[in-house]
Amino acid sequence: MKKILVLLLLLVPLAHAEVVIYQVLYDPITSESGGEAIELKNLGRETIDISGWIISTESSETDATIPEDSFLQSGQTYLVADANWNERKDDPSWRAADHEEAITLGNKESWVELRSIEDVKDRVSWETFDVNPGQSLTRVQKTGDLAQDLVVSQAEFFAGIPVPLTADITLTVPQIIITEALRLNPDATLVITNNGDSMTTITLNLNDLHYKNNTISKEHLSIDGPITFVVDAHSEYRAKISVRPPANILPGVYTSSIRVIIEE
Secondary structure (H helix, E strand, C coil), rough: CCCCEEEECCCCCCCHHHHEEEEEEEECCCCCCCCEEEEEEEECCCCCCCCCEEEEEEEEEEEECCCCCCCCCCCCCCECCCCHHHHHCCCCCCCCCCCEEECCCCCCEEEEEECCCCCCCEEEEECCCCCCCCEEEEEEECCCCCHHEEEEEECCCCEEEECCCCCCCCCCCCCEECCCCCCCCCCCEEEECCCCCCCCCEEEEECCEEEEEEECCCCHHHCCCCCCCEECEEEEEEEEEHHHHHCCCCCCCCEEEEEEEEEC
């Protein structure tokens, strides 16, 4: 059975048709050698050949080179990680890298660039961001103003298509449309529409919420209904997501992610 995974990140929409640096983990918890990672994302509608593209950093203009026959499909991500990623990544359940190579990302006032053979495709720098170990910079838009384009969030490199959730979004994957802005206060409704001609099985997976150094366990998140359900052809399914924070938790805007697993 073919599976498509969709990451729903509680952020704002992405809109530009290009390959961008989507997420950077430059200060991992477990190991500076083997724990760093850069996630690329294709925001366009066509598959892009990224063979030979280069990850440039402050330490090296050619810190990593993407191998030949590397193609990034529409909406998909490509994970470049430090050598020995599988053994040293912060979370053993994170996916394997698409490409492993020894990379060195500076922890303070540094940067990373994505370069094609012709030009610089994207650049992320972190001179003004307050990032704790284990957190990443995640792109939520691409206006050219990094203060607006990037947010600090808990790093996560699970398999799936990343989709922002704090503003109205529309993401189309084969026959499935997810159109909902999930801002839990304390509830929100995830709407999944099946425009295909056959029923589709959906599974929802929740993750912990994070704000600064505070965590709300995913056990405090609930789904009004089963976590696995069927969306009939040409129909809509609504799942209410709720958060019931524990007593005495620090107020703030907590971020998390939902994994929507689509089985065809």
